[in-house]
Amino acid sequence: MWNDWQTDSYEGQTSELVKIKGYQDDEINAYVARPNGTGPYPGVVLLHHMPGWDEFCRETARRFADHGYIVICPNLYERFGHGTPVDVAAKARGEGGVSDESVVADAKASLDYLKGLSNCTGKVAVLGHCSGGRHSYLAACRVTGFSAIIDYWGGNVIMPSDRITEKQPVSPIEYTKDLSCPILGIFGNDDQNPPPDQVDQHEEELKKHGKSYEFHRYEGAGHGFWYYDRPAYRQEQTMDSWGKTFEFLSKHLS
Amino acid sequence: MCTMIVENVTIDGSGKGSKGWFNLKKANVSFDHPFNAQFDHSLNIDFVNDDLGIEHRVAVELSRDSAQKLIEAISTALARGDEQLGST
Numbered sequence: 001m002w003n004d005w006q007t008d009s010y011e012g013q014t015s016e017l018v019k020i021k022g023y024q025d026d027e028i029n030a031y032v033a034r035p036n037g038t039g040p041y042p043g044v045v046l047l048h049h050m051p052g053w054d055e056f057c058r059e060t061a062r063r064f065a066d067h068g069y070i071v072i073c074p075n076l077y078e079r080f081g082h083g084t085p086v087d088v089a090a091k092a093r094g095e096g097g098v099s100d101e102s103v104v105a106d107a108k109a110s111l112d113y114l115k116g117l118s119n120c121t122g123k124v125a126v127l128g129h130c131s132g133g134r135h136s137y138l139a140a141c142r143v144t145g146f147s148a149i150i151d152y153w154g155g156n157v158i159m160p161s162d163r164i165t166e167k168q169p170v171s172p173i174e175y176t177k178d179l180s181c182p183i184l185g186i187f188g189n190d191d192q193n194p195p196p197d198q199v200d201q202h203e204e205e206l207k208k209h210g211k212s213y214e215f216h217r218y219e220g221a222g223h224g225f226w227y228y229d230r231p232a233y234r235q236e237q238t239m240d241s242w243g244k245t246f247e248f249l250s251k252h253l254s
Numbered sequence: 255m256c257t258m259i260v261e262n263v264t265i266d267g268s269g270k271g272s273k274g275w276f277n278l279k280k281a282n283v284s285f286d287h288p289f290n291a292q293f294d295h296s297l298n299i300d301f302v303n304d305d306l307g308i309e310h311r312v313a314v315e316l317s318r319d320s321a322q323k324l325i326e327a328i329s330t331a332l333a334r335g336d337e338q339l340g341s342t
Contacts, residue, residue, distance in 0.1 A: 163258075
């Protein structure tokens, strides 16, 4: 929780780039932030949002590490080349985004990386914002071994047939029956994608399949309300949902 | 959210990027999150040349109204050009 530590307790963390073998055995970069110490610590796979493997994601990774999690954030856009995060993300956008198949495999590789660490408890959550929320849902449904998933305003979890593409061939909600862990959903009621009625549909589908879920919908917030560099930022809703995030992770990764 | 709406068009011309002028080969036109403009969604055009590398990109991010005005301005300018010079 915010400001919830003892002023005489040790604190330190390390963040660095590592290489992992992802989709089709490609070597990809991943950003890892971890507390210094023997742990053992639970893990988090952070799947970056559509604007890329960017500063927001690295800062978010470090914040989770501050709170006692080993975090890995793979570069899902590795195959589009290297440059500034924005140039790379623009290239990905121009090519219709990254394929779901590639993301799921990179998420699995990230999970395996964490489970292979001697100071990781082996309890790992997958989470992400925007497209990262959608990708996290896909990963939690299609990869076994995650202990929790957090979907922050992931749009296109429900995809009408005219939005199906070669790279995104299945509407993620179709995989709900295979969801293997509890889910926390964080949404803004002013969001256009996912709009509130789609969040309701998603909730109904989770209920139908008897899944453990916790959805929070915020008034006065739209899409991306954690993004402090954008006008969408909402301070009160952001801080409240950070609190719900840590409560949820503490409950399911202990 | 990420709409993933993108249209790709082959083009011919020049653009001035961070490293000077370069030959343009493609425009990626999307309606999605901008990277810089302070909108939730915008009409984005990336003028690129994939042969030259990822950093060769001229980008604009426009509000919907601005994009509509631009379409009209381009159409008007082209029509006036055709009127004066004939279609080239």
